[in-house]
Amino acid sequence: MAPPTSLPDANTSPPSVTLADVEAARELLRGVARRTPLEGSRPLSERVGGPVHLKCENLQRAGSFKIRGAYTRMVRLSSDERARGVVAASAGNHAQGVALAASMLGLRSTVFMPEGAPIPKVQATRGYGADIRFVGETIDTALDAAREFEAETGAVLIHPFDHVDIVAGQGTCGLEILEQCPDVRTVVVCTGGGGLLAGIAVAVRGTRPDVRVVGVQAERAAAYPASLAAGHPVALASMATMADGIAVGRPGDVPFELVRRYVDEIRTVPEPMLSRALLLCLERAKLVVEPAGAAAVAALLDDPGAFEPPVVAVLSGGNIDPLLLLRVLRHGLTAAGRFLSVRVTVPDRPGNLAGLLGVLAESDANVLEVAHHRTERALSHDEVAIDVELETRGPAHTEAVLARLATAGFTVHVEDMERLA
Numbered sequence: 001m002a003p004p005t006s007l008p009d010a011n012t013s014p015p016s017v018t019l020a021d022v023e024a025a026r027e028l029l030r031g032v033a034r035r036t037p038l039e040g041s042r043p044l045s046e047r048v049g050g051p052v053h054l055k056c057e058n059l060q061r062a063g064s065f066k067i068r069g070a071y072t073r074m075v076r077l078s079s080d081e082r083a084r085g086v087v088a089a090s091a092g093n094h095a096q097g098v099a100l101a102a103s104m105l106g107l108r109s110t111v112f113m114p115e116g117a118p119i120p121k122v123q124a125t126r127g128y129g130a131d132i133r134f135v136g137e138t139i140d141t142a143l144d145a146a147r148e149f150e151a152e153t154g155a156v157l158i159h160p161f162d163h164v165d166i167v168a169g170q171g172t173c174g175l176e177i178l179e180q181c182p183d184v185r186t187v188v189v190c191t192g193g194g195g196l197l198a199g200i201a202v203a204v205r206g207t208r209p210d211v212r213v214v215g216v217q218a219e220r221a222a223a224y225p226a227s228l229a230a231g232h233p234v235a236l237a238s239m240a241t242m243a244d245g246i247a248v249g250r251p252g253d254v255p256f257e258l259v260r261r262y263v264d265e266i267r268t269v270p271e272p273m274l275s276r277a278l279l280l281c282l283e284r285a286k287l288v289v290e291p292a293g294a295a296a297v298a299a300l301l302d303d304p305g306a307f308e309p310p311v312v313a314v315l316s317g318g319n320i321d322p323l324l325l326l327r328v329l330r331h332g333l334t335a336a337g338r339f340l341s342v343r344v345t346v347p348d349r350p351g352n353l354a355g356l357l358g359v360l361a362e363s364d365a366n367v368l369e370v371a372h373h374r375t376e377r378a379l380s381h382d383e384v385a386i387d388v389e390l391e392t393r394g395p396a397h398t399e400a401v402l403a404r405l406a407t408a409g410f411t412v413h414v415e416d417m418e419r420l421a
Contacts, residue, residue: 014253015164019206022171022199025072029172032104033068036060036173038180038312043284044300050309052300053181054281057173058289058318062128064245065173065196065316066097066160072169073158074101082107084154089142091117093245093317094160099128110149112142118321140249161195162252171199177312178207185308190295190316191215191224191266192246194255200314201262212264212308216299218292219268221247228260242328243274245292245317267306269298272335277301279332281315290320291328337395340365341387343413344405348374348384356386356410363404366391 036056044052057065085108088098095111102109109130114137126132135145150157187204191197197215204211217224221239235250274291277298281287296313333339346352360367373385392398405412
C-alpha cells in the first residue's frame with residue numbers, strides 16, 4: 001500500500017507503521033541498501049559485562065542509514081510525482097541519502113542547505129546529482145525554503161523522518177540486527193526526530209517483544225523526554241550540541257507515536273561523552289563516525305550497567321567534516337584525561353620557563369605546545385602567562401602532573417575543566 005504523500009492533519013492521529021511495512025520496505029531495498037556489518041567491541045563488552053556489537057550504518061551507502069528511508073519513500077511515488085521531482089532540506093546525511101536515491105531512480109532532486117553546511121557534505125550531495133541551493137543559517141530556514149519550493153513547483157518534499165515510508169525504510173536496519181545477533185537483549189539507537197529509532201523499534205518489538213529498545217539523545221538537544229512527559233511532541237526553545245545529525249528541535253508526529261508505544265527508555269548523554277565515544281570508535285574499533293553516530297556508544301560509556309547484554313549499538317553515520325573531527329578528537333582526549341591544557345602565571349624572569357618545563361619532564365608529561373602572553377589585562381607588568389598543552393596517559397597521570405606542579409609552587413589554571421567529566 002502506498003501511503004499518502006502529505007502528513008496528516010494535526011487534529012487526526014498520524015498514520016502508523018507495522019512490521020509488515022518494514023518487511024515490505026526490505027524487499028524494495030534489496031540491491032539498494034547494503035547489509036551493513038555487525039562488529040564486536042571488546043572494550044565496550046568489558047565495560048558492560050557481556051557481548052556488545054556495533055551495527056555499522058556508518059559503512060552504509062552515502063555514509064549513513066538515510067538511504068534506507070529516502071529510497072523507500074521515493075520508489076513509491078506515482079509517475080506524476082516522479083515527474084515533478086523531489087526536494088529536501090538538510091546539512092548532511094539526509095541530503096546525501098535523498099540525492100543518491102534520486103539519482104538511482106532517475107529523479108530530479110533539489111536540496112536546500114544552510115550557508116554554513118560542511119564542504120565535504122556539500123560536495124558529496126552535489127556529486128550524487130542534486131541541485132543545491134543555500135539559504136539561511138539553520139536547517140529550519142532551509143526547511144521553510146524547501147516547503148516554499150514544494151508549493152511553487154509541485155516537487156515532493158522528502159521529509160527526513162516524519163513519514164511512514166521513511167520510518168519503514170529505516171526499520172530495515174532493525175530486521176538485520178535480529179538476523180545478525182539472534183540472542184540480542186538490548187538495542188541502543190541514537191535519535192533526533194525519531195525516524196530511525198521508531199523504525200527499528202517497530203521491527204524489533206514486532207519480532208522479539210522481549211528485546212529492550214533504548215533511544216539516546218544529546219543532553220543539549222533532547223526533545224523526546226519532555227515530549228513523552230507531555231504526551232505529544234514539544235519543541236525545544238534552543239539547542240547546542242556537536243551532534244548536529246540528531247539536533248532536532250521537535251519530534252516528528254509519525255515517529256513520536258511509535259516511540260511512545262514501542263521504545264522502553266530515552267536516555268541523554270553529555271557532550272564530553274559523545275566525544276569520548278567517537279574517540280573510542282576511531283581508536284579501538286577503527287571506525288570513523290560522526291558525533292551523532294556515536295551517541296549509542298556514548299550511552300554505554302556513560303552508564304554501562306544499565307544495559308543487559310548482548311547489546312547492539314547502532315552507529316548511525318560516519319559523515320564528519322575532517323576539521324570537526326580534529327576538534328572533537330581533542331575534546332575526546334581531554335574528556336578522557338589524556339589531553340591537558342593549563343595556564344601558569346610566573347614572574348617574568350629568566351629561568352622560570354625552563355623550571356616549568358623541567359617539572360613537566362620529571363612528571364613524564366609530553367609537551368605539545370607552549371605559548372607566552374605578556375600583555376593581557378589581568379597580568380601585572382612583571383608577570384608572564386604560559387599556556388602549555390600536554391599529552392598525558394589518562395586521568396590518574398593528569399592528576400599526578402597537576403599535583404607535581406602545585407608542589408613545585410606553580411599556580412595552575414586548567415583551561416578545559418571538561419577533562420574531569
